[in-house]
Amino acid sequence: THSPIRVGMTPEWAPFSYVNAEGTPAGIDIDLLTLISQRTGLKFKLVPVESWKDLRTLIKESRVDVVTGIAETPRREETLLFTRPYFQSVVGIVTRESDRQFSHLALLRHATLAMPRSYVTTTALTNRLPEARIILLDTAADCLACVERHEPDATVVNLFATTQYLNAHPRDKLSISGTVSEFEFPLRLGIRRDYPILSTILDQALASVTQQESDDIMS
Numbered sequence: 754t755h756s757p758i759r760v761g762m763t764p765e766w767a768p769f770s771y772v773n774a775e776g777t778p779a780g781i782d783i784d785l786l787t788l789i790s791q792r793t794g795l796k797f798k799l800v801p802v803e804s805w806k807d808l809r810t811l812i813k814e815s816r817v818d819v820v821t822g823i824a825e826t827p828r829r830e831e832t833l834l835f836t837r838p839y840f841q842s843v844v845g846i847v848t849r850e851s852d853r854q855f856s857h858l859a860l861l862r863h864a865t866l867a868m869p870r871s872y873v874t875t876t877a878l879t880n881r882l883p884e885a886r887i888i889l890l891d892t893a894a895d896c897l898a899c900v901e902r903h904e905p906d907a908t909v910v911n912l913f914a915t916t917q918y919l920n921a922h923p924r925d926k927l928s929i930s931g932t933v934s935e936f937e938f939p940l941r942l943g944i945r946r947d948y949p950i951l952s953t954i955l956d957q958a959l960a961s962v963t964q965q966e967s968d969d970i971m972s
């Protein structure tokens with residue numbers, strides 16, 4: 754009987770959340786919410802936003818109740834509660850197809866990098882490589898397209914997002930030149946801090962997801 758739970762989602766975060774060719778929200782996060790809804794009876798109302806920056810504003814103003822596909826950080830803990838992880842994020846270095854010189858994070862120290870603003874990976878990379886030149890863009894897809902245009906040397910983004918982009922842009926000459934094992938940011942659901950009971954319910958719902966169900970959603 755509870756009113757719909759407002760869920761903030763970024764349509765440019767494929768394959769976790771995006772809008773498909775039919776104009777319908779889709780992705781791993783959407784399928785996971787559907788399963789949780791079936792299991793708990795909760796109803797979810799999706800609130801699309803253009804970027805993580807806009808989403809942060811909605812969180813601060815309590816205009817959304819839940820955020821999907823978010824990594825836990827001390828700063829974010831000031832405004833959000835977090836569930837257990839539902840996806841282990843793997844981060845990769847993406848360069849142009851013919852460029853193999855940036856196979857390790859240490860080799861990016863003096864490179865020009867396109868990075869999505871407000872992403873936890875961008876913050877970690879800036880702290881790790883203070884001498885690198887960072888070009889801030891809105892989304893991971895924007896960063897990949899920018900590298901393809903020969904503007905920055907590389908980008909460091911989620912591998913799932915990278916493969917989704919490459920599948921959608923088969924003509925782009927990009928290559929995954931390495932992975933970054935020191936950047937591990939499991940994705941979770943974030944819940945507004947004044948909603949602890951919802952956090953408990955969602956955490957229990959995630960705990961009930963079987964490996965088979967998880968594999969079905971991921972595939």
